[in-house]
Amino acid sequence: MLRIEDLHAEIDGKPILKGLSLTVNAGEVHAIMGPNGAGKSTLGYVLGGRAAYEVTAGSVSLEGDDLLEMEAHERAAAGLFLGFQYPVEIPGISNLHFLREALNSQRRARGEAPLSGAEFLKVARAQAAALGMDAEMLKRPVNVGFSGGEKKRNEMVQMGILDPRIAVLDETDSGLDIDALRIVGDGINRIMRAPDKAVVLITHYQRLLDYVRPDFVHVLADGRIIRSGGPELALELEREGYGAIAA
């Protein structure tokens, strides 16, 4: 589904990704773990298509299409969802309005009919309820005044509404308490655990992996994947630290 080959990327002339390769097949959950500064968030932004990051070498394809040739919004329409480590506050725009416009932009790009207000509201309410988010929060400006945990929950509500084929989730577990962690973990499983979908979980800690069981775990250090394994690798990392693995 997603194939990353020898990816090199930099920001402001500073190389961050230095030859990263990763293949994610449909039905798989991959966890990417690594110390601060390894390039985890950069990987998310490069896949999402943030303009400030420049790809200097390598390739990324999604279902055989060249992802790097697409604008950020085209990647979303192609089925990619980027969960932000720090979801952005946008005063003056309600969650509902924003998500309806976003979803309908994606649908139009795919040649599907846009959802009516009533149809959309039904989907949005169902997703909010499934993630334990008060439906009133859908009417509030995007992430404004939300706690860290509420913002992450809102990311998952968005993912549920947009229903992507592949989700790249950047530190979705940070800022969550134990209960919220379980709700978010259940949400990821419910929305994304399907034979035709895939997840790349970028995380610093093993704890989210107790809820979302990865099929593969990769260690990212200094811009490339230095080790790959099964779920046991996450436990080994937790036990021995990144230093021991990266050495």
Added chain:
Amino acid sequence: MTQLPTNRMEAWRWTDLAALEAARSTDRGSAPALDGLWIEGDGPRLVFRDGMYQPKLSTPGEVSVEAISPATAHPLGAVTAGDGWRLTLAAEQTVAVIQIVHVATGGENHLPGVIELSRNADASIVETFVGAGWTNRLTTIRLAEGARLTRSVRLLQASGFVSLREEAEIGAAASLASIFLGAGKAASRIDGELVVTGDGGLAEMGGALLTRGEQRQECAVTVRHSALDGASRQIWRAVAADRSAASLAARVDVARGAQKTDGEQSLRGLLLHRTATVNLKPELEIFADDVKCAHGATVGELDKQALFYLQSRGLPQGPAKAMLTRAFVADAIDRIEDEAVREVFAADAEAWLNEAL
């Protein structure tokens, strides 16, 4: 005729006086259609074409048309002396939303207006400007104790220059709330002097100026507090595209005895292109020692982080920019209380964004 101001005068340095001169020397032409300019409602409706009242197109209700000789020292306001419109309401009287459409076809036209509300009277007036040429207005407002006036004014002229001068006296516990939207292609100057003369009076004058091409629009508003417990609000937003310039000058004066004044002044500019200009000139002059005057003035571009967030959810760049810009402008337009009026103004801003982005 009175001497026109020049850019050498501090209060007029950002005014596009060249556009004014060019507009007044154009020839009269045909009038644009008025369809679609009316907002739903059964209140009085008046049409002025090139400053002349159009009785066949109007249902004036409580508004009368008569000779008015305004007492103003304002150089453009003074030019308006002659026939104009007047709304006088008795104590406790209320009227349905009054709509006035000003159609200009070229050259220059001048019109004075007077609004006098007696104790606890309540009125709401929506004015719309369309067409071409130099359109010049003076509106004199006197609000007695407890009177309440809301004004919503939109500038939609396709070319030329629109100058508006507002002079208001706000009595005890009276309130004036006026919101302006500049979403046309004409240059403009919105010029106001609001004086809160009675205790507990509220003065609000704000809005959004949207400029593009080579257009220049500005506001120059002063609120003077001369009584106790007054409040004022000046919330202005400027959005400038291409090589245009929007200028916001807002001033609050609090006199020595005007204790417990609560003033809010927020001037914010958004540059859609690096070649555009936003000028801000916030001024506060406070002679009382027990007052609250919140103020802020900022100019910037759209937040790149927010833009990427919207794009990552599937919005193309244009609509994403429009959404963020709309939210920026909404701070000012959402001040319009009447929902039907607010929606029409929001739609005008939306139409502007769709063309400019």
